[in-house]
Amino acid sequence: MTSSLIRSILVLCLAVPAMALSGDQQTTAQAAEPTRQDYLQQIHALQTSFRERAPSADERQRFYALVEAMQTSGDDQLRDNILDTSEDHETGISLPVYPGSKLLMHARTGIDLEFNERPLLSLPTASFLTRAAPQEVLAFYQTALPGYQLRQGDDDNHFQLLQQLPDQPGLDVPESYLLANVRIRPTDSRTGVHLEGARTLYHLYYPLPD
Incomplete structure (x- = not known):
């Protein structure tokens, strides 16, 4: 995991309000127990799909949901990197x-x-x-x-x-x-x-x- 990717997530978390996961999304996340790296890979893939255009409303909602899920997963290392900046x-x-x-x-x-x-x-x-x-x-x-x-x-x-x-x-x-x-x-x-x-x-x- 690169520090640049962590810090990009920090900026985007601060720049836009996170949206809560729906009930179905919460159930799926709990059952699969995704790791921090899983979230990072999904976020990075979503960012890459934006390319030179603005993200759609659905893409923005998906991004916020992924960030919210990662934030609530108790990631001490992410918090440490935020403090480092x-x-x-x-x-x-x-x-x-x-x-x-x-x-x-x-x-x-x-x-x-x-x-x-x-x-x-x-x-x-x-x-x-x-x-x-x-x-x-x-x-x-x-x-x-x-x-x-x-x-x-x-x-x-x-x-x-x-x-x-x-x-x-x-x-x-x-x-x-x-x-x-x-x-x-x-x-x-x-x-x-x-x-x-x-x-x-x-x-x-x-x-x-x-």
Whole structure:
């Protein structure tokens, strides 16, 4: 298992809310008792099938289900690799931080990703929780970063503000990991526990100072 694949899963887990497995999927998973490597292979195969296009709704749901299943399998090694990427302070973050936020993760050298078997090193990135609603966080960044352009998900709670729009449509496309941007979404059952009353998880991919 490569560290780049682990870290790509970390970013994608933080960037999109995980979806719970259906009852039939839970029963099947329990009966088969798949290993962590089984999950990784399935996730990698699914990512490869995306190629140069945005994933379909069914493909996204399948991806989220696989990630959720792997997260609940008690994988200590995965958690250790996540911690290895983190910095416990905000030093060097060149984009503004929403007031009162709690830092979750800071990778000052970026994160190694893999898309369609091609390596990619993201911009430096930091993730935060806040008790403010996603729309409040969006309003703050639209004021703080007036030149950034908005992309919105299928609902009123998922946003991405980008320094420039990538060619590929949609949220969180591979090219966007190389562009300064802010990703905003609601907390879920995994991330919300790190800050009581947290309503929003957001990620800063920030440019290095000149």
